[in-house]
Amino acid sequence: MRNGGKEFRALNVPEKIQVxxxxxxxxxxxxxxxxxxVESVLECWRIDDEWWRKPIxxxxxxxxxxxxxxxxxxxxxxxxxxxxxS
Amino acid sequence: xxxxxxxxxxxxxxxLRCEETRHPEYPPTVSTALLDPxxxxxxxxxxxxARRAGIRPGITVSQAIGLxxxxxxxxxxxxxxxxRFTELLDHLSTISPVIEPAELGxxxxxxxxxxxxxxxxxxxxxxxQLPKPQSAIRVGWxxxxxxxxxxxxxxxxxxxxxxxxxxxxxFLASQPVAVLxxxxxxxxxxxxxxxxxxxxxxxxxxxxxAAQFGVAGRRLWQLAAxxxxxxxxxxxxxxxxxxxxTFYSPVADRQLLLQxxxxxxxxxxRHPRRAGWRVQRVRVRAELEYRSSWMIDALLKEPAADxxxxxxxxxxxxxxxxxxxxxxxxxLEFTSFVPGTDELQLFARDxxxxxxxxxxRALRNASREIALRLNQPMLYxxxxxxPWSRIPERRYGLTEKEQ
Numbered sequence: 001m002r003n004g005g006k007e008f009r010a011l012n013v014p015e016k017i018q019v020x021x022x023x024x025x026x027x028x029x030x031x032x033x034x035x036x037x038v039e040s041v042l043e044c045w046r047i048d049d050e051w052w053r054k055p056i057x058x059x060x061x062x063x064x065x066x067x068x069x070x071x072x073x074x075x076x077x078x079x080x081x082x083x084x085x086s
Numbered sequence: 087x088x089x090x091x092x093x094x095x096x097x098x099x100x101x102l103r104c105e106e107t108r109h110p111e112y113p114p115t116v117s118t119a120l121l122d123p124x125x126x127x128x129x130x131x132x133x134x135x136a137r138r139a140g141i142r143p144g145i146t147v148s149q150a151i152g153l154x155x156x157x158x159x160x161x162x163x164x165x166x167x168x169x170r171f172t173e174l175l176d177h178l179s180t181i182s183p184v185i186e187p188a189e190l191g192x193x194x195x196x197x198x199x200x201x202x203x204x205x206x207x208x209x210x211x212x213x214x215q216l217p218k219p220q221s222a223i224r225v226g227w228x229x230x231x232x233x234x235x236x237x238x239x240x241x242x243x244x245x246x247x248x249x250x251x252x253x254x255x256x257f258l259a260s261q262p263v264a265v266l267x268x269x270x271x272x273x274x275x276x277x278x279x280x281x282x283x284x285x286x287x288x289x290x291x292x293x294x295x296a297a298q299f300g301v302a303g304r305r306l307w308q309l310a311a312x313x314x315x316x317x318x319x320x321x322x323x324x325x326x327x328x329x330x331x332t333f334y335s336p337v338a339d340r341q342l343l344l345q346x347x348x349x350x351x352x353x354x355x356r357h358p359r360r361a362g363w364r365v366q367r368v369r370v371r372a373e374l375e376y377r378s379s380w381m382i383d384a385l386l387k388e389p390a391a392d393x394x395x396x397x398x399x400x401x402x403x404x405x406x407x408x409x410x411x412x413x414x415x416x417x418l419e420f421t422s423f424v425p426g427t428d429e430l431q432l433f434a435r436d437x438x439x440x441x442x443x444x445x446x447r448a449l450r451n452a453s454r455e456i457a458l459r460l461n462q463p464m465l466y467x468x469x470x471x472x473p474w475s476r477i478p479e480r481r482y483g484l485t486e487k488e489q
Contacts, residue, residue, distance in 0.1 A: 011482040047476050
């Protein structure tokens with residue numbers, strides 16, 4: 001996007017990933033052909049927004065991976081795609 | 087901002103070169119010399135023709151006239167030389183953000199990363215030698231200031247000498263000890279010891295030189311052996327400071343204008359950005375009645391942070407060429423600075439503000455350097471868009487940082 005001649009970009013844009021489920025919850029995260037097992041799910045919440053135009057419905061998971069890294073994933077419930085976000 | 091690779095721009099006898107450019111009526115065959123600014127009875131810098139006539143710097147004017155009765159002598163004009171040197175620095179600042187003036191006529195330009203922008207070291211040097219009036223610039227390029235300086239000293243007028251990485255030791259070994267930054271006494275002692283080239287010097291153990299000349303001796307040995315590469319340190323200068331005063335009714339009274347200028351200087355000196363810096367150039371502009379304008383400009387012979395010393399040259403100019411109509415608005419601008427003395431730095435009025443200004447300046451310079459080196463903006467501002475939004479990517483955005 002250009003804003004008065006200056007480039008503007010959104011911060012924290014989600015990144016598409018693949019997720020394998022385990023009992024309905026994220027069990028393995030596949031990103032750039034490398035897979036990481038989810039050690040634990042710390043938190044889970046849901047967002048329903050902008051129902052008056054193009055509805056946004058997401059279910060978020062804050063998980064800990066086998067490497068010890070803490071990441072936030074969400075499933076877009078309108079497309080069933082998985083995304084990773086900081 | 088530092089740069090390990092340096093281009094040394096060198097114009098020997100810079101002041102005399104300035105006079106020669108100012109007086110094109112004298113051909114190179116005419117002997118010319120510049121008088122010493124501190125002792126006008128002696129000559130300071132001499133032309134090649136004068137040197138051929140046997141005239142050497144430091145001899146008296148009467149001796150010089152005796153050796154060459156047609157010699158053309160120039161009165162020294164330090165303000166003019168300083169202005170020409172500032173022009174050269176301004177030109178070099180458009181090529182590299184890392185500039186370190188060493189003395190009148192010698193300046194180091196940091197070249198780290200510039201090859202990627204201009205296509206190669208040769209292209210960078212070509213740009214440095216671009217201004218026609220300074221076509222006498224000799225350029226030396228190499229790793230560290232010393233190697234680049236020796237290379238520049240070996241180059242002919244308008245020419246360059248490049249010392250590629252790895253060639254330093256071989257290049258330095260054949261140079262005379264005179265290229266080392268030494269006083270005359272140490273040079274004499276080195277000659278008495280039979281040391282004529284840097285190869286002779288580095289053939290001795292480093293500790294032997296340290297024992298003979300102390301810490302300076304160790305440094306000299308390391309410079310001569312190409313083991314010490316001092317980087318170019320970019321100069322940091324504040325942005326211009328501008329203050330103004332609008333009169334309720336137009337003022338023509340010269341005394342009132344002087345008082346107003348005095349008050350403006352005082353206000354500009356109190357500016358936090360000025361702390362730790364002495365003013366070198368000051369400009370006064372005025373908006374006059376009936377949409378005309380007036381301007382005077384003063385380059386201080388001795389940079390100052392004192393109100394009266396800054397006002398003095400402005401007062402003279404105001405008396406010589408006063409505004410032709412009454413003044414509606416008066417503006418004063420400090421446009422050029424030099425670092426203050428240690429005392430000034432120590433007793434800066436607002437050390438905190440100076441530090442903040444320094445950080446902002448450093449950030450601006452770093453931003454400019456990144457843009458110059460990468461040829462694209464890489465720094466962004468984080469701006470709040472909808473910080474309250476439940477959708478994370480809607481909360482903040484990035485926008486290009488202006489230079």
